[in-house]
Amino acid sequence: xxxxxxxxxxxxxxxxxxxxxxxxxxxxxxxxxxxxxxxxxxxxxxxxxxxxxxxxxxxxxxxxxxxxxxxxxxxxxxxxxxxxxxxxxxxxxxxxxxxxxxxxxxxxxxxxxxxxxxxxxxxxxxxxxxxxxxxxxxxxxxxxxxxxxxxxxxxxxxxxxxxxxxxxxxxxxxxxxxxxxxxxxxxxxxxxxxxxxxxxxxxxxxxxxxxxxxxxxxxxxxxxxxxxxxxxxxxxxxxxxxxxxxxxxxxxxxxx
Amino acid sequence: xxxxxxxxxxxxxxxxxxxxxxxxxxxxxxxxxxxxxxxxxxxxxxxxxxxxxxxxxxxxxxxxxxxxxxxxxxxxxxxxxxxxxxxxxxxxxxxxxxxxxxxxxxxxxxxxxxxxxxxxxxxxxxxxxxxxxxxxxxxxxxxxxxxxxxxxxxxxxxxxxxxxxxxxxxxxxxxxxxxxxxxxxxxxxxxxxxxxxxxxxxxxxxxxxxxxxxxxxxxxxxxxxxxxxxxxxxxxxxxxxxxxxxxxxxxxxxxxxxxxxxxxxxxxxxxxxxxxxxxxxxxxxxxxxxxxxxxxxxxxxxxxxxxxxxxxxxxxxxx
Numbered sequence: 001x002x003x004x005x006x007x008x009x010x011x012x013x014x015x016x017x018x019x020x021x022x023x024x025x026x027x028x029x030x031x032x033x034x035x036x037x038x039x040x041x042x043x044x045x046x047x048x049x050x051x052x053x054x055x056x057x058x059x060x061x062x063x064x065x066x067x068x069x070x071x072x073x074x075x076x077x078x079x080x081x082x083x084x085x086x087x088x089x090x091x092x093x094x095x096x097x098x099x100x101x102x103x104x105x106x107x108x109x110x111x112x113x114x115x116x117x118x119x120x121x122x123x124x125x126x127x128x129x130x131x132x133x134x135x136x137x138x139x140x141x142x143x144x145x146x147x148x149x150x151x152x153x154x155x156x157x158x159x160x161x162x163x164x165x166x167x168x169x170x171x172x173x174x175x176x177x178x179x180x181x182x183x184x185x186x187x188x189x190x191x192x193x194x195x196x197x198x199x200x201x202x203x204x205x206x207x208x209x210x211x212x213x214x215x216x217x218x219x220x221x222x223x224x225x226x227x228x229x230x231x232x233x234x235x236x237x238x239x240x241x242x243x244x245x246x247x248x249x250x251x252x253x254x255x256x
Numbered sequence: 257x258x259x260x261x262x263x264x265x266x267x268x269x270x271x272x273x274x275x276x277x278x279x280x281x282x283x284x285x286x287x288x289x290x291x292x293x294x295x296x297x298x299x300x301x302x303x304x305x306x307x308x309x310x311x312x313x314x315x316x317x318x319x320x321x322x323x324x325x326x327x328x329x330x331x332x333x334x335x336x337x338x339x340x341x342x343x344x345x346x347x348x349x350x351x352x353x354x355x356x357x358x359x360x361x362x363x364x365x366x367x368x369x370x371x372x373x374x375x376x377x378x379x380x381x382x383x384x385x386x387x388x389x390x391x392x393x394x395x396x397x398x399x400x401x402x403x404x405x406x407x408x409x410x411x412x413x414x415x416x417x418x419x420x421x422x423x424x425x426x427x428x429x430x431x432x433x434x435x436x437x438x439x440x441x442x443x444x445x446x447x448x449x450x451x452x453x454x455x456x457x458x459x460x461x462x463x464x465x466x467x468x469x470x471x472x473x474x475x476x477x478x479x480x481x482x483x484x485x486x487x488x489x490x491x492x493x494x495x496x497x498x499x500x501x502x503x504x505x506x507x508x509x510x511x512x513x514x515x516x517x518x519x520x521x522x523x524x525x526x527x528x529x530x531x532x533x534x535x536x537x538x539x540x541x542x543x544x545x546x547x548x549x550x551x552x553x554x555x556x557x558x559x560x561x562x563x564x565x566x567x568x569x570x571x572x573x574x575x
Contacts, residue, residue, distance in 0.1 A: 089376045089377075089379045089380040089383070090380055092373065092376030092377070092380070093376060093377050093381070096377050096531055097531040097532060098532075099532070100531045101532030102532070103532060104533065104534065179388070185536070186536055203538050203539060203540075207539065208535075208537060208538055209536055209537045209538075209542060210533070211530055212515075212529065212537075213531070214527050214528050214529070215384060216388045217389055217390070217520070217524045217525065218525055219523075219525065220525050220546055223525050223528060227542070
């Protein structure tokens with residue numbers, strides 16, 4: 001049973017110019033990523049955007065359950081564990097969104113008849129949870145060495161009652177704003193893969209919206225403004241995760 | 257039809273094979289050849305939705321109900337009212353609880369037992385759409401502030417799952433809520449909510465007479481929910497440069513990228529739901545989908561108004 005509750009009444013207005021944590025509208029919270037925290041998992045990562053933290057673990061490719069097995073490709077399972085309580089429709093929906101987004105980057109045809117499980121444990125939710133989980137899942141896949149055709153970068157943004165767009169809302173901001181949106185974009189590909197087209201319909205690949213999940217009602221123009229803002233921020237997120245991976249790979253080499 | 261697209265093997269096979277066999281062996285090529293000639297296997301142009309019908313008041317025992325068909329996809333929605341004590345956080349509001357069920361009768365993919373994955377997704381998106389659009393004025397569901405309020409249980413059953421489930425489920429839920437009538441009740445001195453007798457619509461007179469007799473007794477007359485702008489969904493699937501509106505289950509399974517846009521009758525965007533997929537949507541695709549949804553909202557709204565007029569128009573005059 002899903003309870004749909006709506007708060008009606010004068011919503012406290014949100015001033016983008018004076019955010020509680022002193023950020024500007026187009027500023028993300030400090031990102032942090034650490035990988036390889038779990039010893040038994042094939043790959044793991046925590047991704048935090050200040051107080052929002054998600055731990056992701058990846059197992060596989062491993063034998064798939066008989067009825068799910070696919071002879072042509074690996075299947076992907078995603079388990080979303082809430083911070084507390086049983087999983088309801090929000091968690092199930094998030095699992096589907098994450099799984100279908102990851103299917104875009106995982107080269108599933110390389111491991112037929114197997115399963116790749118991604119387990120997401122929410123450590124703390126202070127807004128922009130879906131984006132944080134998506135980034136954590138992507139980093140854990142890299143850590144596990146699963147063959148990917150690229151990276152993903154996820155960003156979310158909110159829309160205030162007077163139509164202003166601000167990035168990376170915290171939990172109180174999500175509750176106060178009119179609507180908020182989570183996006184996933186494919187990251188820009190650095191290595192030139194000859195068989196992949198660089199542009200789709202005259203747009204670079206990283207401009208394509210892979211995933212979009214919205215809460216709350218907004219005008220169509222506001223949605224497009226969200227797309228623009230998040231697209232710009234996604235480039236920064238992608239840069240951050242790429243440099244973080246490069247650093248740790250360098251660290252590994254030095255250690256050997 | 258001229259042969260275009262498809263792999264060489266499929267092309268060679270198509271010259272000798274029967275249509276049914278070709279469709280089974282090369283489903284994607286089968287679709288691509290249709291799409292290249294701007295037609296779908298069921299004869300629709302690419303951007304046309306299937307015939308849609310709305311029937312209000314299909315369940316006599318529910319307080320509000322609707323049966324919606326979009327092509328073969330069939331959804332039955334019923335609303336049941338119960339009296340609750342409102343929460344202290346919002347003492348002058350009632351509640352709406354949405355539940356979506358996919359019994360195993362609706363599709364070969366659904367097995368009895370645990371709810372199917374699709375059921376969770378539709379359930380979550382359905383309640384998100386109702387919450388985001390503020391379709392129900394929750395203050396109207398209040399009977400006595402802080403003491404009693406209505407909770408509306410909206411149950412949507414999928415009877416036949418042939419694609420675009422969210423579109424049909426949302427239309428059914430919204431139609432059932434529009435058809436819903438809050439019954440005439442009085443609140444006794446002890447705080448109990450008692451229904452007033454209702455013989456062919458003479459409850460209105462009874463309400464008046466009680467109100468005259470006993471001024472301090474709280475009486476609520478029978479009423480429908482206020483009509484506000486209605487959220488309407490359109491699912492689109494895209495394949496290469498083609499964009500198809502309102503896909504059937506077969507189209508959804510073969511063409512991998514699907515997204516659902518929900519807009520309301522006043523032009524607001526309620527939801528843009530694209531859960532990953534094999535292809536990322538370009539700006540042009542996003543714009544096209546929103547345009548298609550705008551058209552669809554107008555189309556469904558007129559179908560709905562007709563059904564509403566038919567079911568509730570005469571009733572209103574009697575009252």
